[in-house]
Amino acid sequence: xxxxxxxxxxxxxxxxxxxxxxxxxxxxxxxxxxxxxxxxxxxxxxxxxxxxxxxxxxxxxxxxxxxxxxxxxxxxxxxxxxxxxxxxxxxxxxxxxxxxxxxxxxxxxxxxxxxxxxxxxxxxxxx
Amino acid sequence: xxxxxxxxxxxxxxxxxxxxxxxxxxxxxxxxxxxxxxxxxxxxxxxxxxxxxxxxxxxxxxxxxxxxxxxxxxxxxxxxxxxxxxxxxxxxxxxxxxxxxxxxxxxxxxxxxxxxxxxxxxxxxxxxxxxxxxxxxxxxxxxxxxxxxxxxxxxxxxxxxxxxxxxxxxxxxxxxxxxxxxxxxxxxxxxxx
Numbered sequence: 002x003x004x005x006x007x008x009x010x011x012x013x014x015x016x017x018x019x020x021x022x023x024x025x026x027x028x029x030x031x032x033x034x035x036x037x038x039x040x041x042x043x044x045x046x047x048x049x050x051x052x053x054x055x056x057x058x059x060x061x062x063x064x065x066x067x068x069x070x071x072x073x074x075x076x077x078x079x080x081x082x083x084x085x086x087x088x089x090x091x092x093x094x095x096x097x098x099x100x101x102x103x104x105x106x107x108x109x110x111x112x113x114x115x116x117x118x119x120x121x122x123x124x125x126x127x128x
Numbered sequence: 129x130x131x132x133x134x135x136x137x138x139x140x141x142x143x144x145x146x147x148x149x150x151x152x153x154x155x156x157x158x159x160x161x162x163x164x165x166x167x168x169x170x171x172x173x174x175x176x177x178x179x180x181x182x183x184x185x186x187x188x189x190x191x192x193x194x195x196x197x198x199x200x201x202x203x204x205x206x207x208x209x210x211x212x213x214x215x216x217x218x219x220x221x222x223x224x225x226x227x228x229x230x231x232x233x234x235x236x237x238x239x240x241x242x243x244x245x246x247x248x249x250x251x252x253x254x255x256x257x258x259x260x261x262x263x264x265x266x267x268x269x270x271x272x273x274x275x276x277x278x279x280x281x282x283x284x285x286x287x288x289x290x291x292x293x294x295x296x297x298x299x300x301x302x303x304x305x306x307x308x309x310x311x312x313x314x315x316x317x318x319x320x321x
Contacts, residue, residue, distance in 0.1 A: 010305030018250035023167040038154035041191040
């Protein structure tokens with residue numbers, strides 16, 4: 002050992018004898034230990050196979066949810082949908098006025114995407 | 129994987145292979161650790177049959193922990209020796225109150241010139257003296273002077289500081305020296321040690 006024998010109170014001879022006479026495992030003990038090892042591996046293998054069988058295939062809903070970014074994204078979409086529906090059914094007065102402000106006052110239900118002058122020009126160009 | 133290919137791999141790598149179902153890894157770990165675990169248990173317990181039970185149980189715990197083992201975080205040997213020490217401590221606690229007549233008799237007939245017998249007689253005498261030590265002193269002395277661990281490794285196994293390890297080994301050796309002083313001559317040691 003690292004300490005000299007005097008530091009070890011003359012015990013080095015005893016320690017050396019102990020190291021050289023270490024009890025060796027019997028063949029039976031080694032067999033028992035190896036049996037335990039193989040049984041543990043077999044059990045772990047069965048659990049892995051069982052979990053692979055039990056794991057269900059993803060449903061169409063699950064695939065759709067995953068496609069959209071998972072349940073957090075679905076929650077955002079649902080909130081936006083409900084809010085839109087609510088605004089459609091019962092729009093606040095302030096919102097109604099705001100929506101018509103940019104489209105003139107003559108006919109609030111008619112919205113022209115192209116002005117009348119531009120339509121005339123288009124007709125001239127096409128002959 | 130062939131046995132030879134695994135022989136040189138680190139302990140934790142082989143343990144990971146075992147967890148992945150490698151049959152050769154099971155054999156390599158069994159042969160690599162069972163002798164050490166048995167020897168350590170025997171030195172802590174002084175009883176071969178009990179040591180075999182402890183060795184099998186310690187190895188069983190190794191098999192069970194294998195899937196959760198994280199490479200590089202701890203030494204397999206350190207963990208295993210700690211398990212052995214805990215299992216031995218449980219058995220020693222259960223043994224308390226056992227009558228002295230159950231302790232093996234000292235070896236009276238010192239073998240003569242036969243080296244092998246003399247070596248065994250010395251080892252037996254040391255084991256009897258170890259058995260009489262407080263459990264923590266015995267564990268520290270065995271790990272340091274028979275198993276050959278460093279003090280920092282022993283500190284990790286015993287979950288104490290390095291100074292505490294040094295104190296335990298020093299006190300243990302003094303007690304062993306006192307216990308064996310009267311038997312040195314019969315065991316072939318001269319007065320000079």
